[in-house]
Amino acid sequence: MEYRTLGHTDIRVSAVCQGCWSIVGDSTWGPQDQHDSIAALQACLDAGINFFDTAEAYGDGYSEQLIRKALGDARGEIVLASKVSSERLDDPSSIKSACEASLRRLGTDTIDLYQIHWPSPRANYGEVMGAMEQLRREGKIRAVGVSNFGPGYLDDVLAAGRVESNQLCYSLLWRAIEFNLHARCVEEGMSILCYSPLCQGLLTGKFATADDVPAGRARSRLFSKNRPQSRHGQAGCETELFDAIAKIRQISDELHQPMGNVSLAWLLAQKGVVSVIAGARNAKQAAENAAAAEIRLTSETIARLSEATEAVKAYVGANADMWEATSRMEKRP
Numbered sequence: 001m002e003y004r005t006l007g008h009t010d011i012r013v014s015a016v017c018q019g020c021w022s023i024v025g026d027s028t029w030g031p032q033d034q035h036d037s038i039a040a041l042q043a044c045l046d047a048g049i050n051f052f053d054t055a056e057a058y059g060d061g062y063s064e065q066l067i068r069k070a071l072g073d074a075r076g077e078i079v080l081a082s083k084v085s086s087e088r089l090d091d092p093s094s095i096k097s098a099c100e101a102s103l104r105r106l107g108t109d110t111i112d113l114y115q116i117h118w119p120s121p122r123a124n125y126g127e128v129m130g131a132m133e134q135l136r137r138e139g140k141i142r143a144v145g146v147s148n149f150g151p152g153y154l155d156d157v158l159a160a161g162r163v164e165s166n167q168l169c170y171s172l173l174w175r176a177i178e179f180n181l182h183a184r185c186v187e188e189g190m191s192i193l194c195y196s197p198l199c200q201g202l203l204t205g206k207f208a209t210a211d212d213v214p215a216g217r218a219r220s221r222l223f224s225k226n227r228p229q230s231r232h233g234q235a236g237c238e239t240e241l242f243d244a245i246a247k248i249r250q251i252s253d254e255l256h257q258p259m260g261n262v263s264l265a266w267l268l269a270q271k272g273v274v275s276v277i278a279g280a281r282n283a284k285q286a287a288e289n290a291a292a293a294e295i296r297l298t299s300e301t302i303a304r305l306s307e308a309t310e311a312v313k314a315y316v317g318a319n320a321d322m323w324e325a326t327s328r329m330e331k332r333p
Helices: 034-046 058-077 086-090 093-106 124-135 151-158 182-187 238-255 259-268 283-292 300-307 310-316
Strands: 003-007 010-013 017-019 050-053 079-083 111-116 142-149 166-169 191-195 273-278
Touching: 003 273, 003 310, 010 017, 010 273, 017 034, 034 058, 034 300, 058 093, 058 124, 079 310, 086 093, 093 124, 093 151, 111 124, 124 142, 124 151, 142 151, 142 191, 151 182, 182 191, 182 259, 238 259, 238 300, 238 310, 259 273, 259 283, 259 300, 273 283, 300 310
Parallel strands: 017 050, 017 273, 050 079, 079 111, 111 142, 142 166, 166 191, 191 273
Antiparallel strands: 003 010
């Protein structure tokens, strides 16, 4: 396993991070057996993954409880990241209580990376960052990060304090941050943490056609506005999407590597990307995800993979919000 430095800290994190949303089981991911979730977390540690990303919103705290149950005895070996929900930002005094509740569920004294899950247009970021800094001084968190912050919100939060990372939706099939956000994060020395790096399973090749994708995963802007649970009102790009998947599958077959691992390796080769957050739901998936860190793609292969998804990138555009036509990541006049 490869380990990389988070932002300007001394925190070393595995290039593959275990995302702990899917292990709770919900309408997006489907039913989940707790034994599989615990086995997945333990298999991650066995495979060298030391970075675990969760949030108070995942299963209303259940994800954090699962981490404690599976990894409580290994606290000294792991880096814990959690997130405070955006509604807390409107009353910064509630950030401390939210953090303390997460600490209790995780069974630890310190969260290594505490992130703001989504921006809020009503927040006073001077007060928000003041609350985060107070948590850091008290030793309850080690570093501050954000998630889903576009350029305008980044201006606000960076004017108020140091942010070590921005967790963003980024994958071969969702390259929106490349338009105006990727370079900004690199310029600020902020680590890019990539969530949905397999585009909710599309890049594993498990779905042969768009019709095979379940409703909970077909509500993004990649799919038609007519799909159940969709709220973006856009046409989608299902034809271009599955043409791109076919090309990625062909390249992966030529490399004799799983399609999902090749997709993760492409991400890990992008400037500024420190870790990819892949949500293994069982021990087998955990071992497979960890193996992606060992793949080194040639510059030619990286270019071919990028070219394969140019049509999808063009359709998605600069709106990095997977679910809304009007991005929640951008400030509005």
